[in-house]
Amino acid sequence: MQTPIAQVMALIYRGDLVLAFRRWEQIAQxxxxxxxxxxxxxxxxxxxxxxxxxxxxxxxxxAALLAALLGLEFLYRTxxxxxxxxxxxxxxQPLALIALAxxxxxxxxxxxxxxxxxxxxxxxxxxxxxxLCVLMISLALGTGIxxxxxxxxxxLTLGLxxxxxLLSLLVLPLAMPALIFGARAVDLAIHGxxxxxxxLLLGAMFVLAVTLSPLAVAAALRISxx
Amino acid sequence: MLRGVSMDAAAGQVLxxxxxxxxxxxxxxxxxxxxxxxxxxxxxxxxxxxxxxxxAYSAELCYLAHSDALKADFTARENLAHEVGLxxxxxxxxxxDALARVGLASCRDLFARVLSAGQRRRLGMARVMLTAATLxxxxxxxxxxxxxGVLLLSDVIAGHVDGGGAVIMAAHQPPAIPRHAATxxxxx
Numbered sequence: 001m002q003t004p005i006a007q008v009m010a011l012i013y014r015g016d017l018v019l020a021f022r023r024w025e026q027i028a029q030x031x032x033x034x035x036x037x038x039x040x041x042x043x044x045x046x047x048x049x050x051x052x053x054x055x056x057x058x059x060x061x062x063a064a065l066l067a068a069l070l071g072l073e074f075l076y077r078t079x080x081x082x083x084x085x086x087x088x089x090x091x092x093q094p095l096a097l098i099a100l101a102x103x104x105x106x107x108x109x110x111x112x113x114x115x116x117x118x119x120x121x122x123x124x125x126x127x128x129x130x131x132l133c134v135l136m137i138s139l140a141l142g143t144g145i146x147x148x149x150x151x152x153x154x155x156l157t158l159g160l161x162x163x164x165x166l167l168s169l170l171v172l173p174l175a176m177p178a179l180i181f182g183a184r185a186v187d188l189a190i191h192g193x194x195x196x197x198x199x200l201l202l203g204a205m206f207v208l209a210v211t212l213s214p215l216a217v218a219a220a221l222r223i224s225x226x
Numbered sequence: 227m228l229r230g231v232s233m234d235a236a237a238g239q240v241l242x243x244x245x246x247x248x249x250x251x252x253x254x255x256x257x258x259x260x261x262x263x264x265x266x267x268x269x270x271x272x273x274x275x276x277x278x279x280x281x282a283y284s285a286e287l288c289y290l291a292h293s294d295a296l297k298a299d300f301t302a303r304e305n306l307a308h309e310v311g312l313x314x315x316x317x318x319x320x321x322x323d324a325l326a327r328v329g330l331a332s333c334r335d336l337f338a339r340v341l342s343a344g345q346r347r348r349l350g351m352a353r354v355m356l357t358a359a360t361l362x363x364x365x366x367x368x369x370x371x372x373x374x375g376v377l378l379l380s381d382v383i384a385g386h387v388d389g390g391g392a393v394i395m396a397a398h399q400p401p402a403i404p405r406h407a408a409t410x411x412x413x414x
Contacts, residue, residue: 002313082298086261091312092313
């Protein structure tokens with residue numbers, strides 16, 4: 001009997017997470033990058049908390065987006081290299097839902113750690129405790145959007161030699177709206193204002209990205225085999 | 227690359243694709259598996275073009291490529307549970323039986339990255355066995371196998387064909403499958 005798709009998605013999600021933890025440097029690298037950038041900012045600009053607070057939203061968002069970008073390249077590359085991608089294509093299961101499970105696993109391994117570590121880094125930049133919740137929600141949505149968009153880029157650049165450069169060029173411009181609204185939401189929260197508007201827009205982008213990207217990934221993966 | 231190639235594979239048949247290096251054996255197998263779309267011509271399964279019913283076709287197909295489709299950071303058992311689990315529900319007992327059958331019972335908890343090339347090939351073959359597919363498409367299945375491994379794999383293929391399955395394989399040497407004479411298709 002063919003495995004139900006929900007079971008297949010759980011299998012892929014669990015399997016990708018196990019592999020990610022066994023190659024722990026892929027999880028650690030984005031967190032180290034984010035920590036390094038936010039640590040270097042006070043050294044390069046000013047140690048004055050008041051000044052840091054003004055730029056904290058933008059700094060955290062830019063650093064988190066670039067950090068999340070680091071692991072995107074590996075999303076399908078190892079599957080392509082070891083031949084397991086062909087087996088996914090030939091599994092007879094809906095490829096778009098398989099892509100969704102892989103994107104979710106990628107976000108859990110690369111985006112979620114950034115979200116979890118962000119309050120600590122935000123406090124070091126003088127962000128008030130009241131704004132931490134907005135920061136975490138916005139980063140959760142933003143890294144989710146980047147994972148979804150990045151999955152499309154990773155699938156499109158799969159067979160290319162210098163795919164990682166092209167991947168950044170493809171994904172970052174598409175992530176700009178998320179950066180604008182995400183950083184704005186954190187900025188509003190830092191100044192004690194209501195951040196609901198930008199967060200709702202970010203949520204809408206997240207829904208759009210998560211809904212459409214698996215279909216694009218499935219098409220791109222099929223093309224990559226040609 | 228391929229022109230004027232036509233063939234049929236029936237239940238209980240072994241089709242051997244032969245040809246010199248670069249003749250297009252792997253390309254042909256990838257076309258048959260549905261991974262490549264031919265510019266002209268078509269591949270049909272049970273009288274229907276595979277393009278119109280790819281999900282049903284792929285559910286009855288198992289493809290063993292040059293690469294063994296193994297995750298280096300999974301153990302032998304995890305590899306089988308993961309890859310076979312994509313297609314059908316598989317039990318731990320079935321996995322252990324398949325590993326024992328291909329002579330890897332003692333390696334079941336070893337990571338695939340520490341297995342030799344021959345052991346990886348055997349593990350790949352265990353995956354093919356466990357998928358319970360009707361049509362096996364095997365690309366150089368005897369590569370890296372020792373003499374015992376070749377005999378073992380030939381026996382596994384014979385068992386599959388005895389059960390009404392079909393095998394299409396690319397190999398440089400004519401395969402010696404017990405009880406079955408392979409039909410040879412030579413690529414120019």
